[in-house]
Amino acid sequence: RKEVEQDPGPFNVPEGATVAFNCTYSNSASQSFFWYRQDCRKEPKLLMSVYSSGNEDGRFTAQLNRASQYISLLIRDSKLSDSATYLCVASSNDYKLSFGAGTTVTVRA
């Protein structure tokens, strides 16, 4: 079983729509969680950290549910530039990051 699992998508949404997706993690010792964004043929870039209380960064909202071991990302008012693969990441105390395989989002005009 993979340590971090994501729905690969793709999620095809029109501009302005809201899109949300989850990932689950299997290691209950995971302490830190992140969403990274990866554009085609580019390196992953940190989108946001995920806090237990949930957090928002502009149009992006992340939630963490430790009891059920899942993390969510919601994108409001989608832009064409939001089209990318979103990687869910969990980290334990040893600084190692476990990456999900990514969820592909395509925003169409």
Next chain:
Amino acid sequence: SAVISQKPSRDICQRGTSLTIQCQVDSQVTMMFWYRQQPGQSLTLIATANQGSEATYESGFVIDKFPISRPNLTFSTLTVSNMSPEDSSIYLCSVDGTSGGGDTQYFGPGTRLTVL
């Protein structure tokens, strides 16, 4: 965040040869990591590059195949030895960073390797 560069950005190599990938950071960092991302898959950690000591390898990766150097706090190399087509992948280095939320990492642009 740190500015990270990698050389080469891409290469096409023959089976049985070796390639050394360089990772340079514009500031001193404690931890550097090497990942592999095979086509259509997510990132897999190869090893943690420790300054002044041997790298720490993950399960399934060995020093003979992926020797790593870390001579100082801003530079590391990864060598892919005795390459086969199965080694075709993107190789990424990353460095530790802080975002106020835990153990984030920032990635270099990657090296796209094709082995014929």
